[in-house]
Amino acid sequence: SPAPTWTRSYGGSAWPSASGHNWPPPSYSSGHVWPPSSSSSSSSSSAVPLSSGGVENSTTNSTDTQQCRRTKVVVLGAGIAGITAAQQLALANISDFIIVEYTSSIGGRVAHTTFGNDSNGNPYVVELGANWVQGTATDGGPSNPIWTLAQKWNLTNTYSNYSDILTYDQSGYNDYSDLLSNYEDAYATLEQDAGTILVENLQDRSVRSGLRLADWNPARDAQKQAVEWWEWDWEFAFPPEQSSQVFGIVNYNTTFYQFSADNNYVFDQRGFNAFIIGEASTFLAANDSRLLLETVVTNISYSDTGVTITNEDGSCVSADYAICTFSLGVLQNQVVDFEPRLPDWKEAAIASFAMGTYTKIFLQFNETFWPEATQFLLYADPATRGYYPVFQSLSTPGFIEGSNIIFVTVVDQQSYTVEAQSDEETKEQVMGVLRTMFPDIIVPEPTAFMYPRWSEVPWAYGSYSNWPVGTSLQSHQNLRANVGRLWFAGEATSSEYYGFLHGAYFEGEEVGGRIAELVLGEQSCAVGNETGAYCGVGEVHYEVLQGVTPEGEYDIQNGWDVSSFQTVGDV
């Protein structure tokens, strides 16, 4: 299929041009806060009301005097989950839906910008968010849907060879690659143990505990820490201490053993989101009034009979159903008000799962001074675990050859540090590391430098979610479950593939399909008799979650010799 063209505009906002200039704004690469604040993007959508839909009086406080646009289904967010959900509605011949999106383009956390220049002075396009199709396909096996779509839309990509790595420390190049296989031996044990824990319904552990039991203990060894960071944190955006052994292993297995072990790196100069825009173009027309870009949702009022959303610009949409695809970070930061307040079980689930931050810091030089043929350079900092640990060359043959671009990734605490400090401070630190790695070379100053600040992006508040220790499948089901006519989808609601693009895709597909069934089944459901298969039956949820130790077992036999419920002044 041909790739979409780039000049048309939807909802009054230009789509990213081939040079990617529309969003984020060009000023971004010179160290300005990214993306533009909501106030600069709050100009109301220029989309006109749906000709097929009417208006109705809103019942919410915030929209008392408003006439809301009326639709069957409102999809909140135009990332991969939202677009896939809307596509399911369209495939079921339901055209009465509206998609509401904060930013000026489709794609969400699949986002790119321009960076540096080629020898003709034309900027390159680099990915700020998702970069890999993770787990592709094997002959005769199931295909990762993102891989299928990457091929359909001809995304430029190449195999990322994680074995093509050189190791460095404070002395410069230092071959400690044997530690990689030591870690992998321990990982095999971690994996087996996770299977036992799952099958025997034992208590979950942290990956740290599991690794220790597998005789992997980096302690203060900087080289081991760097290897562990590369093998674990680089994927999960959290350290082993904060990751569930069972669900972390499941997450890895279901992607890399089911689809394939390959990670393919996308460097399409249209931007990775070309495939999402391509899919959107199969059911949205140019300037489709059902896509409201640059529209910031601030309030969601839900019940068992419908949902009304109110936007920052005062407009509102009233629908029979809503599908909320906002990131876990957005939900956790309470920037959207829910009316009524979300039930306790839902709030607890939102609070319990973890939103990570993964920051790619891009540098361009006037030469490729690092080993040109190598894809990855791993640096072990003697003082701080995770301090600018993984450099990735884009100049390498098969990638953006000759671009002289390299980027370094940080996550978690180091991300927050980097995202809170100035570009200048970060540049100085990264250059310090590069000069340590290459003591025999005069490392030049970069000609371009840029990184996004995902933890501060008000429509994401982080990069992707992680499954922490101490949470169960039941607590995850509560994250996924609907409340009344308000449904949830996105990478974080995927129990197997959380964090991944394909997780978001599968969740959008599932919930979009479920809502399509509900809408189509409505005729057969009498009002007040919502019990049939298609009559409002929602996702499973648990009002309360049981712990593992009944109260009676907090007793002297178990070493518990005072009451747990002390009151100040008790004697």
Ligand SMILES: Cc1cc2nc3c(=O)[nH]c(=O)nc-3n(C[C@H](O)[C@H](O)[C@H](O)COP(=O)(O)OP(=O)(O)OC[C@H]3O[C@@H](n4cnc5c(N)ncnc54)[C@H](O)[C@@H]3O)c2cc1C
């Ligand atoms: C740095 C980084 C690297 C990554 N690397 C990979 C990778 O290599 N491979 C991979 O598979 N995955 C990767 N991911 C994860 C992947 O990008 C996500 O899992 C996926 O894009 C999430 O899609 P989604 O539809 O669930 O959410 P989103 O893409 O976040 O879509 C939600 C949409 O809702 C909108 N929204 C939020 N708040 C509001 C509001 N108040 N009003 C209106 N609209 C709102 C947002 O603007 C957004 O467009 C990465 C992510 C990041 C950030």
